[in-house]
């Protein structure tokens with residue numbers, strides 16, 4: 552069984568859904584944390600890198616939204632669960648995102664780890680290698696300068712990466728990187744499970760289980776309905792089987 556790393560973005564209730572439905576209401580998030588706390592499986596993200604991480608679950612947030620500090624953190628404190636924020640360095644201090652001061656504040660919290668998420672959230676598969684190197688190095692440098700701590704974990708914007716980029720991330724001083732299903736699920740393209748506003752509790756529980764992760768990863772890689780490949784798994788987890 553492989554570890555499961557969850558990806559959140561914004562804990563909020565916008566009138567219009569955010570692009571790609573990445574917003575989750577505080578009430579729903581709290582329910583999910585309650586379930587996660589009960590499993591006793593949540594560990595710091597670094598712990599999931601260990602060979603024997605087994606059924607461990609990691610919690611990550613991408614982009615560096617301000618509500619990670621104002622809404623998510625108080626709930627994580629309530630359940631004493633750690634999270635890693637992959638912050639877009641160039642978005643710091645813009646509307647809706649953490650300010651420099653807030654980033655510094657949250658980085659000092661014992662439950663928090665800060666990772667990089669590029670300088671401008673660009674599509675790494677569409678930019679030159681030199682630009683990619685600049686993004687990787689400069690985002691890391693800026694974050695380290697702001698929080699005064701080492702930053703050596705990263706996540707690819709849009710999950711986009713490839714073999715050459717994965718190697719580059721290592722050269723730029725990172726210890727590990729995460730995608731969202733893309734890449735080879737190796738040191739610099741570890742898979743994560745994306746969560747959004749449409750994940751009701753049953754679906755969330757299925758997603759937080761490693762079995763669903765593997766099935767979904769195959770689905771994304773081969774673009775075949777998960778249910779067609781493993782109907783018994785889909786059924787056990789209460790997922791919709793092949794669409795008509």
Ligand SMILES: [Zn+2]
Nearest residue numbers: 613614708709
């Ligand atoms: Zn992102």
